[in-house]
Amino acid sequence: MKGGMRFTLKIWRQKDAGSEGRLETHEISGISPDTSFLEMLDLLNERLTLEGKDPVAFDHDCREGICGTCGLMINGKAHGAEPGTTVCQLHMRHFKDGETIVVEPWRAKAFPVMKDLIVDRCAFDKILQAGGYVSVRTGSAQEANAIRVPKDKADLSFDAASCIGCGACVAACPNAAAMLFVGAKISHLTLLPQGEPEREARVLALVKAMDEAGFGNCTNHGECAAACPKNISMEHISRLNREFIRASILLH
Numbered sequence: 001m002k003g004g005m006r007f008t009l010k011i012w013r014q015k016d017a018g019s020e021g022r023l024e025t026h027e028i029s030g031i032s033p034d035t036s037f038l039e040m041l042d043l044l045n046e047r048l049t050l051e052g053k054d055p056v057a058f059d060h061d062c063r064e065g066i067c068g069t070c071g072l073m074i075n076g077k078a079h080g081a082e083p084g085t086t087v088c089q090l091h092m093r094h095f096k097d098g099e100t101i102v103v104e105p106w107r108a109k110a111f112p113v114m115k116d117l118i119v120d121r122c123a124f125d126k127i128l129q130a131g132g133y134v135s136v137r138t139g140s141a142q143e144a145n146a147i148r149v150p151k152d153k154a155d156l157s158f159d160a161a162s163c164i165g166c167g168a169c170v171a172a173c174p175n176a177a178a179m180l181f182v183g184a185k186i187s188h189l190t191l192l193p194q195g196e197p198e199r200e201a202r203v204l205a206l207v208k209a210m211d212e213a214g215f216g217n218c219t220n221h222g223e224c225a226a227a228c229p230k231n232i233s234m235e236h237i238s239r240l241n242r243e244f245i246r247a248s249i250l251l252h
């Protein structure tokens with residue numbers, strides 16, 4: 001596109017967790033359609049820095065859709081409107097030339113805003129610390145085929161393991177529920193034989209940590225799965241519920 005694309009950006013600015021925030025307007029032009037959304041914010045920040053202004057704070061790391069660090073509400077949608085895409089993999093060709101784009105941080109009680117577009121996602125770490133692991137003996141290599149895993153279960157577990165912990169499911173949910181994230185961890189670990197010894201204790205610990213962190217509960221809106229950049233399905237929430245009921249009865 002000759003001369004590049006032009007956008008009006010309305011970006012959430014907030015000095016720190018204790019300050020009030022507001023939308024700040026910036027015009028940006030000369031953007032190649034192949035620029036990623038984060039690269040466009042980089043260009044804006046270069047200009048703000050040269051002007052002696054505070055650059056916009058936003059989270060990012062891999063920029064390859066694998067670390068889960070990035071995450072923005074773009075025009076009210078978690079990671080933007082493109083399905084199965086993280087913000088770092090979203091390109092400006094998906095927007096209209098001259099469009100006004102509203103950029104905000106995740107909004108959830110359990111994810112407080114730290115600065116501008118960065119939220120504190122330690123609540124997810126606390127859930128994982130409560131039981132998002134398997135206790136296995138490490139050291140010597142596992143005998144080949146010593147633990148056989150049926151192909152269908154291995155595939156389901158692998159699908160669930162593709163969750164990158166970005167938090168878009170929470171941001172998209174009207175209840176700010178973390179059940180897609182927790183359901184993915186339960187499926188990932190519980191479907192494998194290695195996860196069996198801690199099966200009941202794990203689900204009870206994860207749900208307790210999820211509740212204590214202030215996340216809401218699922219009421220089947222489905223916004224989580226629609227926003228998930230890794231296409232994690234709601235069947236993992238069903239498994240989480242089944243596992244929770246089973247463990248509650250067995251460990252009662």
Ligand code: SF4
Binds near residue numbers: 168169170224229232
């Ligand atoms: S389930 Fe999807 S949206 Fe939620 S944290 Fe995992 S990858 Fe992100």
Ligand code: FES
Binds near residue numbers: 062071
């Ligand atoms: S920066 Fe790693 S997933 Fe986007």
